[in-house]
Amino acid sequence: MGRVTYEAMAGFWPTSDHPSAKAMNEIPKVVFSRTLESADDWPETRIASGDTAAEIAKLKAEPGKDLVAAGGTAFLHSLIKLGVVDEYRLWVLPAATGRGAPLFPELAEPLNLRLVKSTAFPSGVLELIYAPAG
Known part of the structure; x- marks a missing residue:
């Protein structure tokens, strides 16, 4: 995740009594930031401050399960x-807002x-999973 998303989530999950809080606090997390000096506000979080592509390659080489990107559109656009x-x-949700970031x-x-x-899904929500065609 990017710094802005990290700061928002770190302000919520560590003290939350939400049923998902335990999992959110225990899962390893990486925040991509060149300005953040520490990530001590949320357990199991480390900072990646180098070249984003190189940092992603290192993460993909580590043992474990899938990487999931969470964050705002600026971070996702960079990926x-x-x-x-x-x-x-x-x-895809059965609603249209007429605005939003692409x-x-x-x-x-x-x-x-x-x-x-x-x-x-019965609610009308569609989950579409795509992979690069090349």
Whole structure:
């Protein structure tokens, strides 16, 4: 996650009694920031302050499960532009707001995707899972 998302989540999860708090506090987290000096406000959090693509490559080389990106659009846009996203999980809700930040920034070239899986929920929500087509 990026710094802004980290600061918001670190202000909530460590003291929350939400049913997901234990899992959120125990899962390893990485905050990408060149300005943050410590990540002591939220357990199991470390800072990645180097080149984002290199930091992602190091994380992918570590043992463990999938990496999940959480954060604002600026952080997600940086990952998309670097080409380090292996899978897109998009949730389409049955509502339209008429505004909001685009998911995909201005790309230098088209990003071709292939549908891996789709799930329609009774609520009308669709989960679409895409992977880069190349």
